[in-house]
Amino acid sequence: MKTKILLFTLTIIGITFGHAQKNKKPNIIVFMADDMGYADTGFTGATDIQTPNLDNLAKNGAFFKQGYANHAYCGPSRAALLSGRYQHRFGFETNPAYDPANPHMGIDVGEKLFPKRLQEAGYKTGAIGKWHLGAAAEFHPLNRGFDYFYGFLGGGHDYFRIDGTKKVWEAYLQPLVRNKRADNFEGYLTTALSNDAAQFVKDNKENPFFLYVAYNAPHMPLQAPKEDIARYAHIKDNKRRVYAAMVDVMDRGIGTVIQSLKDSGIYENTLIFFLSDNGGPQSKGGSTKGWNGSDNQPFRGGKGNLYDGGVHVPFFASWPNKIKPGTVVNYPVNSLDIGRTAVALAGGDATAAPAMEGVNLIPYVTGEAQGAPHDYIYWKSGNKWAVLAADGTKHVLDRDSKKPELFYLPKDVSEQNDISSKNPSKAKELKAKWTTWNKDNISPQMINYKGYHKLRDQFYETAVPKGTKNKK
Ligand SMILES: [Ca+2]
Numbered sequence: 001m002k003t004k005i006l007l008f009t010l011t012i013i014g015i016t017f018g019h020a021q022k023n024k025k026p027n028i029i030v031f032m033a034d035d036m037g038y039a040d041t042g043f044t045g046a047t048d049i050q051t052p053n054l055d056n057l058a059k060n061g062a063f064f065k066q067g068y069a070n071h072a073y074c075g076p077s078r079a080a081l082l083s084g085r086y087q088h089r090f091g092f093e094t095n096p097a098y099d100p101a102n103p104h105m106g107i108d109v110g111e112k113l114f115p116k117r118l119q120e121a122g123y124k125t126g127a128i129g130k131w132h133l134g135a136a137a138e139f140h141p142l143n144r145g146f147d148y149f150y151g152f153l154g155g156g157h158d159y160f161r162i163d164g165t166k167k168v169w170e171a172y173l174q175p176l177v178r179n180k181r182a183d184n185f186e187g188y189l190t191t192a193l194s195n196d197a198a199q200f201v202k203d204n205k206e207n208p209f210f211l212y213v214a215y216n217a218p219h220m221p222l223q224a225p226k227e228d229i230a231r232y233a234h235i236k237d238n239k240r241r242v243y244a245a246m247v248d249v250m251d252r253g254i255g256t257v258i259q260s261l262k263d264s265g266i267y268e269n270t271l272i273f274f275l276s277d278n279g280g281p282q283s284k285g286g287s288t289k290g291w292n293g294s295d296n297q298p299f300r301g302g303k304g305n306l307y308d309g310g311v312h313v314p315f316f317a318s319w320p321n322k323i324k325p326g327t328v329v330n331y332p333v334n335s336l337d338i339g340r341t342a343v344a345l346a347g348g349d350a351t352a353a354p355a356m357e358g359v360n361l362i363p364y365v366t367g368e369a370q371g372a373p374h375d376y377i378y379w380k381s382g383n384k385w386a387v388l389a390a391d392g393t394k395h396v397l398d399r400d401s402k403k404p405e406l407f408y409l410p411k412d413v414s415e416q417n418d419i420s421s422k423n424p425s426k427a428k429e430l431k432a433k434w435t436t437w438n439k440d441n442i443s444p445q446m447i448n449y450k451g452y453h454k455l456r457d458q459f460y461e462t463a464v465p466k467g468t469k470n471k472k
Contacts, residue, residue, distance in 0.1 A: 093382070094448040218246035
């Protein structure tokens, strides 16, 4: 009898404990901005753009002072974020072209994205916004670990308009996609995505969830509601003024999602990451054509550079139940760490092949773990490369430099003083580390989207020579 009572009691404890554990698992949200400059949030120094919601989250959470994206532009950076692996392991080194008919133009189907690992651990998973990891069925978010998707499969979108009659060029005017059906949006795209995210939170408040909100803001085209642009009339530069309005609307949208968390009573137990996928594109060769109005100060270069301007991004984590306000992490961290942290918290399996890289950041944020999460962080973009040591020494061969340079970032944050000739042994050591890391990489598996479109156009021109169309 006693044994029975004991077993019964243990069962009750087990059920209660198990249930409580399940409910204790945090919700996890990743907000990702697109092509946002380092100095374009209040918490990283902007004075002409208002980002009170982001500033509040950063102030009350952990600011990653050396927070890095894994690539200097969109697609590969997202491939790293969502796989939790260096994207070179599976040859994802260029932006995929938008082509729903091409089953090779997207993220390797052998890669297990971390939302899939969260699904297996009982999480509901949602992706809202920009995908950019392939438009064919194999790559669709619902086939890669997400329960819900609302957004666009290409690399960007017009902020006001859908027009399916226009020629498909990276699908900026295509209808949005809700799960697997075409869908519309009302008003301004950034706000529509935010509202959808707020609704996802409400719909899933009973279960632990993961939500990936990948804004295309403030990526071009530079478009914002008139009234928001008017609020920034004090900014004289036209691009910067519209850009500021785009960032402002994104910040307010994040505020809407936060309010939804608070209304649902789950704000305190939600871990929120914010980062940009790469640095802001800068003026090149005296032309401002490619500039989106962003500011990467104090860093050198921008989108496409392996100097800090291309990869050092605004980056923080907020989790009121666990992270003390005002936490600052001074060591380098990178976007691979987000997935690893999420899977660790969810009790998922990060080691099932292909094993995740990155580090669970929570012990470093709470102070349970001391020292640097990474001894080295690596980048590779074509034949350009960079490696950053935990002490802040960076060895880089950038596209804007003819030779490898060595910088000591703690004293030279703008990468102006090449110390490679003063410290050749350090340069040698770092390059050796990079070479070892690179041994596990494979060559790029996809042609760049521009080259791909050109080839495809040439193919059709050859197949149907000009002037012969419709002739019998
Ligand atoms: Ca980008």
